[in-house]
Amino acid sequence: MWQKEVAVQYLNEHGGADSLGRCGEYVRKAIEAGGTQLNRHRRAKDYGASLLSSGFVEIANTVTRAGDVAIIQPIPGHPSGHMAMFNGTIWVSDFRQLHGYYPGPGYRQLRPPVKFYRRTH
Template sequence: MKQALLILSVLGMGIAQTSGAAITISQTNNTITNTSVASNYGSSKNIYSTSSGAYVSSNDEISQAISNLSAQAKQKENQLSSLNSRLYAEKQQQQVNKVPDSNSAPAIAAARASKVALSGSSGYCARYVRKALQSAGYEFTPNPSAYQYATRGTLEKAGFSKISNDMPTQVGDVIVYDRSSKRPHGHIQIFDGENWISDFRQNSISPYSGVYAYTTWRDSKYVDDASASDRNIHLAMNDK
C-alpha cells in the first residue's frame, strides 16, 4: 500500500513538472526515480520505475493506447452497423417472400370462405372456416366448437403457427376467440385480404360488441423466422 501511494505521489509530481529534472526518492528496499526528458509537458515523456520492477508507461504510450482502443471501438461500431443493415435487408426480403400469392393455400382458403359467406351469422362459423381450410388442402380432424381449433392444437397440426396479435394481418390468417359464458363455443374466422370471414362477412376483426381474448394463427410457411436471422447475426459477430 505504501509503495502504491509513493508511485501515485511521484505521478503527481511528474504532471506538475515542467523542466528537465531527475527526482529520486528512497525508502527501505525501494527507490523511485522520475526522469523528465522535455520541458514542455504536452510532449514530455515521463517514465516511472521502482527497484522492485513497477513501471508506468510514458504519456505518449498512454495516449497511443487510448487511440488504439478508440480505433477498435470504432471498428466494432462499424461492424455492428453493417450487420444491422444486413439484418434489415434480410427481413425485408423475407417479408416479400412470406406474402402468400393467389395460388397459395392461405389465399385459396380465404377466397373459398369469402365466396360462400352469408350476409349474417348462422352460428356455424367453425363449419364454414373448416370447409374453407380443407378446400385449400389443410388436413386435420374437425372439431365441434370453434375455440377447440386453438386449444386442441388442430391448427398447429394442420401447419399453422401462433403469431402475435399485433402483427400486420395478411391473407389467410386465422383468428380463434376463446369461449366464454356467453359464447360457449368461441369463434373462428379467416382474413380474405379485406375482411374477416367466418360464416358471414364481418364488419370488423371482432364479431362481438365486448372485448374477448383471442389468438392469431398463420400458415407456418409464411411466418418470418426472425430468430434464425438473429442467430446468424450473432454467429457473424463472433467470427469478427
C-alpha cells in the same frame, strides 16, 4: 400444399351477410379447400391444436395477412367461442365481419382472449 388464395376464395364465396352459428365449420372447410386437413371439433374455440398440428404457427397480431386465422374464446351465451379467417380486407367466418375479428357487440365489449395462426408453407 397450402393454397391460402383458394381458402380465402372459398370463404368469400360461402360467408354470408349474417351469422349462422357455424363459424368453425365454414373456416375449417375453407382451410381444407386450401389443401390443409384439420381434425374436426364441435366448438370453434378448440381448433387451435388442430391448426398447430397441420402446419400453422401461432403469431402475434401485428400485421394481419390474408389466410390468417383467429380463434376466440367463449363469452357468456356463446360457449363455442369463435373462429374466423382474414381475407386481406375483413375477417370472414360463416358471415362477413365488418367490425374486426370479434364477431359481435358482446365479444367486442368483453374482449375475450384470442390467438392468431398463420400457415407459412
